[in-house]
Amino acid sequence: MDVNKNSFTFGFTTIMVIIVAALLSIAYIKLKPYQDRNIELEKKQNILNSVGINVERENAEAIYSTYIKRELVLNNKGEEVEGIAFEIDLGKEIKKDANVQLLPLFISEVDGVTRYIIPLRGKGLWGPIWGFIALEDDVNKVYGAVFDHEKETPGLGAEINTPMFQEPFAGKTIFEGEVFTPIKVIKGGPKEGDMHGVDGISGGTITSNGVSDMLSERLSMYLPYFNKMKPAIEVDSVFAEMDSVVTINDSIIN
Amino acid sequence: MSKDSLFSKKRMTLLSDPLNDNNPITVQVLGICSALAITVQLKPAIVMAISVMVVLSVANVLISFMRKLIPSRIRIIVQLVVIATLVILVDQVLKAFVYDVSKELSVFVGLIITNCIIMGRLEAFGMANGPWESFLDGIGNSFGYAWILIVVAFFRELLGSGTLYGYPVLEKIGLYETGYENNGMMILPPMALITVGIIIWIQRMKNEKLIESK
Numbered sequence: 001m002d003v004n005k006n007s008f009t010f011g012f013t014t015i016m017v018i019i020v021a022a023l024l025s026i027a028y029i030k031l032k033p034y035q036d037r038n039i040e041l042e043k044k045q046n047i048l049n050s051v052g053i054n055v056e057r058e059n060a061e062a063i064y065s066t067y068i069k070r071e072l073v074l075n076n077k078g079e080e081v082e083g084i085a086f087e088i089d090l091g092k093e094i095k096k097d098a099n100v101q102l103l104p105l106f107i108s109e110v111d112g113v114t115r116y117i118i119p120l121r122g123k124g125l126w127g128p129i130w131g132f133i134a135l136e137d138d139v140n141k142v143y144g145a146v147f148d149h150e151k152e153t154p155g156l157g158a159e160i161n162t163p164m165f166q167e168p169f170a171g172k173t174i175f176e177g178e179v180f181t182p183i184k185v186i187k188g189g190p191k192e193g194d195m196h197g198v199d200g201i202s203g204g205t206i207t208s209n210g211v212s213d214m215l216s217e218r219l220s221m222y223l224p225y226f227n228k229m230k231p232a233i234e235v236d237s238v239f240a241e242m243d244s245v246v247t248i249n250d251s252i253i254n
Numbered sequence: 255m256s257k258d259s260l261f262s263k264k265r266m267t268l269l270s271d272p273l274n275d276n277n278p279i280t281v282q283v284l285g286i287c288s289a290l291a292i293t294v295q296l297k298p299a300i301v302m303a304i305s306v307m308v309v310l311s312v313a314n315v316l317i318s319f320m321r322k323l324i325p326s327r328i329r330i331i332v333q334l335v336v337i338a339t340l341v342i343l344v345d346q347v348l349k350a351f352v353y354d355v356s357k358e359l360s361v362f363v364g365l366i367i368t369n370c371i372i373m374g375r376l377e378a379f380g381m382a383n384g385p386w387e388s389f390l391d392g393i394g395n396s397f398g399y400a401w402i403l404i405v406v407a408f409f410r411e412l413l414g415s416g417t418l419y420g421y422p423v424l425e426k427i428g429l430y431e432t433g434y435e436n437n438g439m440m441i442l443p444p445m446a447l448i449t450v451g452i453i454i455w456i457q458r459m460k461n462e463k464l465i466e467s468k
Contacts, residue, residue, distance in 0.1 A: 003322070003323060003324070003325050003326075004325050004326060004327065008325060009325040009327060009328055012323065012324070012325055012328070012332075013328065013331075016332065016335060017335075020335060020339050023339065023343075024339065024342055024343070027342075027343055027346050027347075028346060031346050031347065031349070031350040034350035034351065035346075035349045035350050038349070038350070038353040042353070057353075153291070153294075154292060154294055154295055154298045154362075155294025155295045155298075155411075155414075155415070155441055156294065156441065202438055202441070203438075203441055203442060
């Protein structure tokens with residue numbers, strides 16, 4: 001048999017392509033449920049991490065419902081709309097026009113404290129980066145943030161998923177007075193007392209900038225909702241102040 | 255060769271040669287790109303070395319089985335298809351069952367396809383030798399690749415980040431208190447090339463077979 005005949009070459013490639021295609025399709029279909037399960041558990045784990053609850057991926061499922069009390073879907077006018085927040089694929093949403101984007105919001109309650117968790121998604125150097133940022137109930141102060149990536153360079157951009165990068169986010173604020181000033185990742189580190197900056201990663205500048213852009217773009221979409229919430233929060237705090245005044249007065253009287 | 259025992263001396267040189275005399279990185283200067291990219295830390299370097307070992311040995315055996323059937327005009331394409339299929343399978347299996355390892359490797363799983371060592375071995379060895387020899391050759395070459403990767407990663411992680419396999423060694427022995435600082439240069443790609451260069455230099459000094467006659 002002459003393996004270099006044209007007909008043999010054609011036959012060989014045809015059979016090879018069919019075998020390879022079948023093999024890969026079967027592998028994909030059979031393994032997909034396991035892969036999806038891993039991704040779902042990891043998302044739950046990340047959401048929990050952003051409010052300071054560290055769990056193993058295997059246990060994330062059970063603990064998730066204990067702490068995450070509400071899941072909302074918003075539009076960019078700050079109104080609640082129909083939908084399941086957990087199943088929204090942000091990768092697809094951010095490509096849509098801002099007016100039709102669905103914005104998921106997770107509300108956690110840990111030890112009686114309510115926090116708002118906003119999912120993030122943006123671009124790194126080689127591919128998408130994403131994360132979750134948890135805000136205190138004044139929707140200003142950051143409680144915690146987690147980031148992850150698909151294919152940033154290990155040791156450089158990939159460091160965004162390490163505590164060293166994530167921890168400085170806690171305690172920063174996203175408003176300066178009334179003005180929205182999202183947190184920026186600053187090369188060489190922020191100035192002393194900068195409430196809106198965290199230190200970048202040497203060798204990972206493009207990924208760091210990606211994190212800054214992602215925070216600014218994603219958080220700005222939620223501003224209408226925050227603005228709607230603010231009066232309620234202020235009323236609460238006024239009441240709280242009045243309460244304390246009343247107590248003081250009481251104590252004077254007594 | 256067919257009369258030799260499975261572990262004859264001749265066959266064992268297939269395993270030992272690539273470790274030193276015919277090392278794929280330091281002597282053949284192949285696979286340099288991945289040696290630069292993933293040696294910032296030890297962990298990805300080790301996982302990469304294991305993945306390359308699996309892909310290279312299996313691909314070498316497969317190609318060796320098919321060697322008499324592959325039309326020579328499209329042999330490179332066939333080799334690439336075999337490598338790419340294996341890499342995708344490995345990637346999918348990792349994602350399904352060892353998710354953390356798959357995250358660790360991230361972009362580099364795909365890079366295995368372009369690792370010139372693998373195609374080089376398929377073309378130079380798998381196409382001309384039996385399956386068992388090809389398997390040994392695959393294992394030998396991946397070990398040759400692995401030890402260079404691990405040595406480079408060891409120095410880059412230790413000097414660049416002060417850690418080893420993620421463990422903060424230098425912090426634990428209290429070196430920073432004496433005013434020592436990590437060398438940021440070590441985590442950038444040029445230092446990988448220089449480290450590989452130093453290994454080649456030492457190797458050529460020690461190994462007489464590699465010293466060119468005047």
